[in-house]
Amino acid sequence: MKRIVSILLVVVLGYFVYTSLYVDGFDxxxxxxxxxxxxxxxxTKSVTSENESVTYMESTDLxxxxxxxxxxxxTDYRSFDTLGEVTVLFLASIGVSMVLAGFTKKYxxxxxxxxxxxxxxxxxxxxxxxxxxxxxxxxxxxxGGGFPGGSIIGASILMMYxxxxxxxxxxxxxxxxxxxxxxVYVLIGIIGLFVATYFLENFLPTGTVGALVxxxxxxxxxxxxxxxxxxxxxxxxxxxxxxxxxx
Amino acid sequence: MVxxxxxxxxxxxxxxxxxxxxxxxxxxxxxxxxxxxYLSAMSLFAVLGFVLxxxxxxxxxxxxxxxxxxxxLFIFTLIGVTKLDKKDNQKAGDTK
Amino acid sequence: xxxxILLIAIPLGLAFLSIILKKIKVPLLVLGLLFSSMLVFFxxxxxxxxxGFKPPFGINLVVDDYNLYFIIIVNVLFxxxxxxxxxxxxxMATVLLVASAGLNGLLLTGDLFNLFVFIxxxxxxxxILLTMDKQFLKVFHYIIIGTLASSLYLLGIVILxxxxxxxxxxxxxxxxxxxxxTPTIAYLLIFAGLAVEVKLxxxxxxxxGVLETASAFTGPLIGSLYAGVMLVVFGRVFGGVLNLSGTMxxxxxxxxVITLLAGEFMAFQSxxxxxxxxxxxxxxxxxxxxxxxxxxxxxxxxxxxANIISKFVLYLVSGKIAAVIGHDKIADLKGIFMNKKAxxxxxxxxxxxxxxxxxxxxxxxxxxxLIALFQSSNMWIPALVLIAALIESAYVIxxxxxxxxxxxxxxxxxxxxxxxxxxxxxxxxxxISIILGLMLLVSGVYPDLVINQSVKAGNVLSVNDEIQVFTxxxxxx
Amino acid sequence: MIQIAGLILILIGLYGLITxxxxxxxxxxxxxxxxxxxxxxxxxxxxxxxxxxxxxxVNNSSGLIFVDPLPQALVLTAIVIGMGTTALSLAFxxxxxxxxxxxxxxxxxxxx
Numbered sequence: 001m002k003r004i005v006s007i008l009l010v011v012v013l014g015y016f017v018y019t020s021l022y023v024d025g026f027d028x029x030x031x032x033x034x035x036x037x038x039x040x041x042x043x044t045k046s047v048t049s050e051n052e053s054v055t056y057m058e059s060t061d062l063x064x065x066x067x068x069x070x071x072x073x074x075t076d077y078r079s080f081d082t083l084g085e086v087t088v089l090f091l092a093s094i095g096v097s098m099v100l101a102g103f104t105k106k107y108x109x110x111x112x113x114x115x116x117x118x119x120x121x122x123x124x125x126x127x128x129x130x131x132x133x134x135x136x137x138x139x140x141x142x143x144g145g146g147f148p149g150g151s152i153i154g155a156s157i158l159m160m161y162x163x164x165x166x167x168x169x170x171x172x173x174x175x176x177x178x179x180x181x182x183x184v185y186v187l188i189g190i191i192g193l194f195v196a197t198y199f200l201e202n203f204l205p206t207g208t209v210g211a212l213v214x215x216x217x218x219x220x221x222x223x224x225x226x227x228x229x230x231x232x233x234x235x236x237x238x239x240x241x242x243x244x245x246x247x
Numbered sequence: 248m249v250x251x252x253x254x255x256x257x258x259x260x261x262x263x264x265x266x267x268x269x270x271x272x273x274x275x276x277x278x279x280x281x282x283x284x285y286l287s288a289m290s291l292f293a294v295l296g297f298v299l300x301x302x303x304x305x306x307x308x309x310x311x312x313x314x315x316x317x318x319x320l321f322i323f324t325l326i327g328v329t330k331l332d333k334k335d336n337q338k339a340g341d342t343k
Numbered sequence: 344x345x346x347x348i349l350l351i352a353i354p355l356g357l358a359f360l361s362i363i364l365k366k367i368k369v370p371l372l373v374l375g376l377l378f379s380s381m382l383v384f385f386x387x388x389x390x391x392x393x394x395g396f397k398p399p400f401g402i403n404l405v406v407d408d409y410n411l412y413f414i415i416i417v418n419v420l421f422x423x424x425x426x427x428x429x430x431x432x433x434x435m436a437t438v439l440l441v442a443s444a445g446l447n448g449l450l451l452t453g454d455l456f457n458l459f460v461f462i463x464x465x466x467x468x469x470x471i472l473l474t475m476d477k478q479f480l481k482v483f484h485y486i487i488i489g490t491l492a493s494s495l496y497l498l499g500i501v502i503l504x505x506x507x508x509x510x511x512x513x514x515x516x517x518x519x520x521x522x523x524x525t526p527t528i529a530y531l532l533i534f535a536g537l538a539v540e541v542k543l544x545x546x547x548x549x550x551x552g553v554l555e556t557a558s559a560f561t562g563p564l565i566g567s568l569y570a571g572v573m574l575v576v577f578g579r580v581f582g583g584v585l586n587l588s589g590t591m592x593x594x595x596x597x598x599x600v601i602t603l604l605a606g607e608f609m610a611f612q613s614x615x616x617x618x619x620x621x622x623x624x625x626x627x628x629x630x631x632x633x634x635x636x637x638x639x640x641x642x643x644x645x646x647x648x649a650n651i652i653s654k655f656v657l658y659l660v661s662g663k664i665a666a667v668i669g670h671d672k673i674a675d676l677k678g679i680f681m682n683k684k685a686x687x688x689x690x691x692x693x694x695x696x697x698x699x700x701x702x703x704x705x706x707x708x709x710x711x712x713l714i715a716l717f718q719s720s721n722m723w724i725p726a727l728v729l730i731a732a733l734i735e736s737a738y739v740i741x742x743x744x745x746x747x748x749x750x751x752x753x754x755x756x757x758x759x760x761x762x763x764x765x766x767x768x769x770x771x772x773x774x775i776s777i778i779l780g781l782m783l784l785v786s787g788v789y790p791d792l793v794i795n796q797s798v799k800a801g802n803v804l805s806v807n808d809e810i811q812v813f814t815x816x817x818x819x820x
Numbered sequence: 821m822i823q824i825a826g827l828i829l830i831l832i833g834l835y836g837l838i839t840x841x842x843x844x845x846x847x848x849x850x851x852x853x854x855x856x857x858x859x860x861x862x863x864x865x866x867x868x869x870x871x872x873x874x875x876x877x878v879n880n881s882s883g884l885i886f887v888d889p890l891p892q893a894l895v896l897t898a899i900v901i902g903m904g905t906t907a908l909s910l911a912f913x914x915x916x917x918x919x920x921x922x923x924x925x926x927x928x929x930x931x932x
Binding site for chain 1: 502
């Protein structure tokens with residue numbers, strides 16, 4: 001009975017949403033009101049100064065030097081959101097470790113690890129680490145960036161964790177990385193406030209669009225985010241792979 | 248790289264339908280573990296959707312975080328539960 | 344360098360540092376909050392750019408008449424609250440730093456999506472802080488509802504983005520005023536999202552579970568500071584950005600009125616001290632929402648200020664009482680203030696101010712609400728608000744009588760159960776309550792400054808020249 | 821097309837949140853809702869025949885038609901925030917299981 005009522009409720013709601021979005025002359029496609037959209041300025045990088053167009057490997061010293069426009073928005077135009085996002089993940093990892101404070105014993109899986117698994121895991125872990133690092137160092141050139149890159153690092157740590165029994169002792173160093181990466185991110189923002197005028201301002205030269213060493217603070221910020229996310233994700237996984245000590 | 252217009256429409260339609268089916272399955276399946284797997288599969292189809300909508304950054308992030316990490320966390324949660332259940336059963340068996 | 348961004352950046356930086364410098368966590372927390380509460384007095388009113396890109400392309404922080412005084416109140420009270428509970432905050436120091444950054448961000452930000460990020464930061468910090476009360480299932484409900492709410496809010500602002508192509512509040516406000524289509528569905532989604540945070544009626548299931556068992560620390564934090572900040576945000580979005588009209592205003596106002604009446608009625612029926620205050624908070628939120636929706640921003644600001652200060656004291660004292668005695672059933676609290684007169688007096692001042700007795704600040708709040716409502720709308724809203732105020736006075740006076748009553752009629756409460764306040768804890772709580780109570784008393788005798796300030800604040804959201812306010816000097820101006 | 825699917829997924833998630841009485845199922849419903857929301861947001865920025873908003877050697881000038889990059893940036897943020905809340909709520913779920921020995925709200929005796 002309850003189920004039918006809720007289905008009805010949801011269907012009515014859906015009908016209402018549908019009519020108000022698509023029937024009543026509401027315009028859901030951004031392409032048509034591009035004039036008012038702020039994204040064109042992001043694409044041509046002409047927020048502070050008028051800029052005709054950006055050409056790959058040719059345009060230099062623009063207000064923002066990232067070839068990947070999403071990265072440009074995430075780490076430069078709206079960098080403050082990203083700081084908040086990092087904070088949310090930070091809070092989540094603290095929260096998980098606080099909620100599961102009594103869970104301290106590591107899981108004992110039934111399966112014993114053997115030599116083949118260990119060697120294979122090491123091989124894959126190496127490749128995954130390289131992939132993760134590649135992803136966040138090339139965040140301003142290719143898709144990816146700090147968040148998936150950091151998560152891949154976290155995933156490779158998980159693999160180490162599952163294949164090596166004595167890995168847990170080394171987890172403490174991640175706390176240092178997490179803390180330092182976060183602090184340096186905020187510090188970069190404050191340096192921007194003092195060296196240039198605004199918080200989180202890009203105070204380094206932006207270089208040529210498309211070059212590996214370009215885009216000012218964007219790669220630095222993404223590397224920091226990658227390290228921070230990697231250590232936070234490892235922390236969360238570490239906390240989840242425990243069980244409560246019987247008291 | 249030009250994708251044929253009709254092919255594109257067919258692909259979006261297929262992805263959309265699969266997303267909805269998997270969404271319903273994820274909520275309505277009886278076992279929790281299969282719910283989690285359906286959710287993971289749904290997340291993978293969402294990745295396809297993001298690729299079709301020309302959002303490679305989002306697609307990579309969703310693939311790694313949405314269908315990778317979140318699924319792992321769900322499964323770790325459920326593993327802990329089954330282990331606890333087994334212990335309880337053993338205890339119950341001992342008292343008998 | 345009085346940049347408001349430091350109110351967010353410094354606590355965040357210290358929070359990141361505090362997880363490796365575990366030994367000096369609490370000093371870092373106090374340092375950060377001390378810094379914030381000093382900095383707030385030097386901030387100038389203007390728009391501050393972040394990242395070097397002018398809005399609407401970049402994100403900006405806005406300091407104006409509307410939020411400046413809230414920033415001061417919230418930061419100072421946050422510091423006071425932490426100092427009052429210094430022994431309890433150690434495990435939560437990091438989270439508290441982030442919570443402080445989150446609250447400041449909510450008050451300051453001038454961008455709708457950035458607001459979403461800060462709602463998430465503040466509410467996740469709240470989830471973690473609430474684990475102090477060990478009510479995991481109830482907090483879990485809060486998590487689910489809170490996350491659902493912020494998702495709905497996000498959906499709303501994305502629909503607005505699709506329509507107007509901007510996320511900046513000031514920009515959006517201008518475009519909506521000039522636009523032809525009213526994006527009703529987006530308004531409703533944003534309303535639903537924010538209504539959960541400001542505890543409006545169909546969405547406030549979480550409040551009961553969370554605040555019923557709140558301690559002297561989480562109670563004032565969630566019940567007073569968070570609630571106040573969320574109302575300020577609601578006012579900013581619905582008063583300043585979205586342009587509601589006709590039937591929307593009426594139907595949403597009805598939700599507010601129902602919340603007000605139901606809240607006061609449930610408070611009247613409550614048997615436990617904290618239950619009374621949480622229901623009263625719900626009612627006050629309803630009142631503030633009604634006022635914002637009716638365009639009476641200046642009185643809404645008054646309501647929020649009065650509510651933050653009075654609920655802060657009430658939750659603090661109630662939490663302490665519950666911690667000392669072990670429960671907060673009103674019937675068993677007979678004559679509790681006879682042992683602790685100073686605390687009792689502060690409690691009494693605050694609650695009398697809450698119901699709007701003359702000479703207290705609340706009186707001017709109430710009278711201005713009624714004047715503004717009578718002038719602007721038809722009769723039914725002020726009539727219902729008046730009824731709610733009567734219910735409120737009834738239960739508050741009943742409560743006060745119980746708590747001051749000396750056990751003359753045979754039963755002596757002192758002998759049945761001796762509430763022995765440990766003097767050290769009692770002293771700090773007493774001092775804070777008395778100071779805040781005196782503030783309410785003083786601003787009750789000289790209300791003009793606060794009221795003029797609130798008129799200024801209201802004018803930030805929408806200019807209204809026909810405002811009449813009741814002040815001490817000139818009566819009706 | 822995917823826009824509609826996103827909206828339907830949001831509604832399915834809502835339906836799940838209303839009806840389900842199992843903690844894990846509630847978190848799954850929330851995730852379904854979030855995936856739907858993310859699809860919807862990205863679809864808002866999709867432009868017919870637009871290309872991915874990355875300058876490369878092939879698409880080397882900003883004069884081409886790109887899809888709107890801003891919604892994608894928003895979704896990037898939303899995905900990570902969603903993962904954070906999911907992790908936190910799963911931790912709560914484990915804690916609740918440790919005290920109540922069940923995920924089912926009915927079995928815990930919680931009233932509707």
